Amino acid sequence: MAGEEGVTLESLRKKMAEFARERDWDRFHSPRNLLLALVGEVGELSEIFQWKGEVPKGLLDWKEDEKEHLGEELSDVLLYLVRLSDICGVDLGRAALRKLELNALKYPVHLCKGSSRKHTHYSKANEDSNTSAPEGAGAGSSW
Template identity: 70%
Template structure:
């Protein structure tokens, strides 16, 4: 899966790559004999469920300021957990589909830069 992801850190505070997360997810699934359930369809539906949970956090808050300055730490922690759930399912889905997510994302950024040149916006 691609290179380093800026704010993802492992337990020691070190940067953690998509490949590291992918490896940990695979080990987690194997240890629990969950691989048989990790079909693309099942992983996608699980991720959509997590996106729903993420949406509920913002549902009645209206617009919120960048950095969430008025949020309680417990709300920010909950947000981090739900964002992580979505990310982890996305990584696992990409792996099961044989997609190098880091590479695909890097290529998409280049494609978007070409499609939407800064000088026009």
């Protein structure tokens, strides 16, 4: 699978299921256990950025081994998330597309373009424009 273009969530789901089945790990892959493993991996991912301050897009000043380590930790998070969604019976791709559609409704382009305000600002703006949150409050919190 390494080096393939267009890897899908479905191909990852199947690979993860096969990987667990071959090792007789299905009995350990409860939603709770997978979630806790996912949280642990997010912690490891967070450690990479800890104490670095703001990191520029593209990580231009990072060494190749740092980028490789980042890729490994990002992959761990993705793989546990894919496995958790599979065990829970959630089509992750479909759920993500639905969430994007819901976010498009919460964040209409004509109201929020160029702003990092939370969706509640836009829904309340029509009711009372004097109680809006400061610019940047809640940025990205809908994902």
